[in-house]
Amino acid sequence: MKDVFVGLDAEIPEGGRKVVVAEGVEIGVFRVDGGLLAWRNECPHQGGPVCQGRIMPGVEERLDGERKSLGIHYKAGSLVVVCPWHGYEFDIHTGAHEGLSSIRLAPHPVSVRNGEVFVGIRG
Amino acid sequence: MDARTPPPELPEIGPRTNSLDILAHGKAQAARRGFDRTFIVDVDSHIGESGNWPEVLKYIENDATREAAFTFGGGTGQGAFLNDIPGLQWQSAHGRIPHGSGLKEPAPDGLPKPVSLARRAMDALSLDYQVFFPNGLLFLGMHPVREMEVELATAYNRWIVEEVLPHEPRMKAMLYLPFNVPDAAEAMVKRFIGAPGVVGFLVTSTRYQAVHANEYMRTYAMLEEAGMPIGFHAHHNWHNEYTKQLNRFISMHALSFVLSNLVHLTNWVINGLPERFPKLKTIWIESGLAWVPFLMQRLDHEYLMRRSEAPLLKRLPSEYMREMFYTSQPMEAQNMKLLEGTFEAINAETQLLYASDWPHWDFDVPSTIFDLPFLSDTGRRNILGYNAARLFNLEVPARYGQMAAE
Ligand code: FES
Numbered sequence: 001m002k003d004v005f006v007g008l009d010a011e012i013p014e015g016g017r018k019v020v021v022a023e024g025v026e027i028g029v030f031r032v033d034g035g036l037l038a039w040r041n042e043c044p045h046q047g048g049p050v051c052q053g054r055i056m057p058g059v060e061e062r063l064d065g066e067r068k069s070l071g072i073h074y075k076a077g078s079l080v081v082v083c084p085w086h087g088y089e090f091d092i093h094t095g096a097h098e099g100l101s102s103i104r105l106a107p108h109p110v111s112v113r114n115g116e117v118f119v120g121i122r123g
Numbered sequence: 124m125d126a127r128t129p130p131p132e133l134p135e136i137g138p139r140t141n142s143l144d145i146l147a148h149g150k151a152q153a154a155r156r157g158f159d160r161t162f163i164v165d166v167d168s169h170i171g172e173s174g175n176w177p178e179v180l181k182y183i184e185n186d187a188t189r190e191a192a193f194t195f196g197g198g199t200g201q202g203a204f205l206n207d208i209p210g211l212q213w214q215s216a217h218g219r220i221p222h223g224s225g226l227k228e229p230a231p232d233g234l235p236k237p238v239s240l241a242r243r244a245m246d247a248l249s250l251d252y253q254v255f256f257p258n259g260l261l262f263l264g265m266h267p268v269r270e271m272e273v274e275l276a277t278a279y280n281r282w283i284v285e286e287v288l289p290h291e292p293r294m295k296a297m298l299y300l301p302f303n304v305p306d307a308a309e310a311m312v313k314r315f316i317g318a319p320g321v322v323g324f325l326v327t328s329t330r331y332q333a334v335h336a337n338e339y340m341r342t343y344a345m346l347e348e349a350g351m352p353i354g355f356h357a358h359h360n361w362h363n364e365y366t367k368q369l370n371r372f373i374s375m376h377a378l379s380f381v382l383s384n385l386v387h388l389t390n391w392v393i394n395g396l397p398e399r400f401p402k403l404k405t406i407w408i409e410s411g412l413a414w415v416p417f418l419m420q421r422l423d424h425e426y427l428m429r430r431s432e433a434p435l436l437k438r439l440p441s442e443y444m445r446e447m448f449y450t451s452q453p454m455e456a457q458n459m460k461l462l463e464g465t466f467e468a469i470n471a472e473t474q475l476l477y478a479s480d481w482p483h484w485d486f487d488v489p490s491t492i493f494d495l496p497f498l499s500d501t502g503r504r505n506i507l508g509y510n511a512a513r514l515f516n517l518e519v520p521a522r523y524g525q526m527a528a529e
Contacts (some may be wrong), residue, residue: 007129019133026133041133046488047148052136054219082219084136086485089219115439 001109003118010115012036015079019051020119026051027108027119030092032079038082038119039095040106048085050105055081058089058098138221141228142240142482145221146247152490158249162508162523163489164515165253167450167478168244168358168406170237171225176201176259178235178286182278188271202369204275205259206266212485213372223484225258238290244481245293248489251508252517253297253479254322257283257427262360264303264330273307276300280315288320295515297325297354305338312345322408323352328383329360335394343396347403352448352514354406356386384410385418388444394420395435397443406448409480413455416468419444445470450478450512451506452487463497472502476511 003021006029012018017030019041026041028051043050057074064070080089080098086102095105111121136192143150153159159270177200183189184421188204195203202306215223230239237255260279266272266338276299283296300308315321324346326334334355359379360366366382384407391397391405407415419441426433428442438442449469456462459490469475492498492506512519 005127005129020130021133022130042148046491047152049133049136049145049148052133054135054221056219082216084147084221085423087220087223 001120002123004121005055006117006119009117015055020064022119022122025121029110029117032092035108037092038110043083044103045086045089047090048083050083051081053082053084055079105116131452138224139227142226142243142361143247149247149488152488153249156490156493162519163250164511165250165479165512166476168253168255168481169258169483173367175236179278179282182281183274184277184319185274188274193490204271206262208353218482222482226482234290235287237287241294252293252295254297256297256325256356260299261327262329264327273301273304295320297323300324300326302326302332303330309342311344312342316349323354325354325356327358328355328387329358334387334451335390335396343400343403346432347400352404352406354408355384355387356408357410381410381414385414388418392440392443393433398435404448407451411455412449412465415449416465419468448474448476450476451492452478452480453485454487454491472505473510475506477507
């Protein structure tokens with residue numbers, strides 16, 4: 001595993017990301033809840049550039065006590081990245097598809113040293 | 124790499140991103156799979172008309188309609204007389220899929236925008252030919268003014284033949300048949316048959332017209348005689364009494380794209396059109412594939428009990444259906460076993476045609492076919508290109524060598 005410098009810690013704001021081509025591998029580094037997570041920029045569906053999609057909250061359908069629908073709303077605390085090719089939504093915390101958790105983004109180790117961000121790439 | 128030099132960065136993909144960048148991974152897939160050695164025809168792609176609609180309007184032949192068209196859109200003609208129905212603007216999943224609301228990227232001057240965009244898609248996806256159809260006409264069969272279908276379709280077909288096709292020999296068109304007016308459909312075939320780049324004619328399936336009506340027989344005979352295929356292109360329809368009950372776009376889209384072609388194909392077979400026009404080739408476009416084995420089984424089952432209602436048939440309905448052509452997109456690929464069964468049922472290795480449907484939100488890249496684990500090499504090559512080459516009489520570039528066997 002090789003650690004590749006991708007940029008400065010301060011460059012990636014909360015809820016933001018940086019997608020880079022490091023050693024020929026496309027990787028998206030995301031910041032959620034203060035921490036950094038890195039996912040391969042390759043969607044498990046048809047291989048689309050998933051990390052370059054929209055970042056937004058996931059949704060939920062709310063029901064009242066009688067199980068009547070109260071409509072679709074943003075889910076508090078959730079953040080997904082939406083693959084721009086066909087809309088697969090992945091939880092940025094876990095890399096799992098919002099609707100079928102067996103579909104997952106490929107993770108990369110990410111570390112911060114002296115304010116610099118590195119991702120691990122298999123050599 | 125110097126530890127202090129950050130690597131190249133990739134931007135967020137948005138509504139104005141160049142399609143070469145949106146599809147950059149398609150290009151990488153093509154390189155990994157050696158698509159430069161693979162002949163690929165995309166049988167169904169789309170062009171947006173928003174930027175070009177005023178140019179199309181100039182081809183309206185009735186001068187009163189033509190002038191009236193330029194009172195729309197604040198005098199620009201944008202959107203004039205089109206009858207978009209609710210749904211089209213939902214394709215982007217409310218902005219989650221940026222290209223789903225239409226490609227808004229800039230294109231160089233001097234060429235019709237659809238040509239520039241088609242070249243980008245063909246380059247990114249490694250396509251040798253692309254058959255295209257305009258978005259705005261997909262609903263035209265539902266136009267409340269019957270004659271408007273004829274006027275707009277004529278203008279559009281002329282614009283395609285005179286302004287688009289001459290720029291790019293890799294672009295091919297199936298022209299619009301104004302099917303609600305049978306005489307006009309017949310006249311359209313007569314007028315445009317043999318035009319360079321025209322490879323067939325197309326009926327948009329979202330309409331309430333029975334395909335077996337006697338008024339269409341002359342049109343079918345002409346197409347059969349000319350060796351030109353007829354396509355039935357599905358689209359959605361949220362106005363149908365059934366689909367009106369569906370409260371989510373996903374539900375309406377999933378059913379609606381199949382519903383119209385279920386009806387048309389059933390009429391086509393049960394009324395014996397394959398017996399009446401045995402050489403006329405039909406293509407069922409953009410309904411996916413899973414519906415076909417359903418309909419085959421359903422019709423075979425009932426045919427054996429009620430043969431008296433389909434006396435023109437000499438074989439099982441499914442046998443005729445196995446000789447028709449189907450486009451692949453949107454290919455339901457979640458269950459490989461069922462998909463393999465579907466391919467077998469429809470004789471996919473000779474009858475299936477790869478289609479991208481680019482730039483719509485549920486497009487399929489060529490690797491969706493190339494990577495299927497159960498295809499023979501010949502079948503794979505046929506589906507990606509050679510079936511279309513035979514059907515549309517397309518020249519296969521010499522570098523690909525021998526055509527895959529039938
Ligand atoms: S490739 Fe990502 S959703 Fe299809």
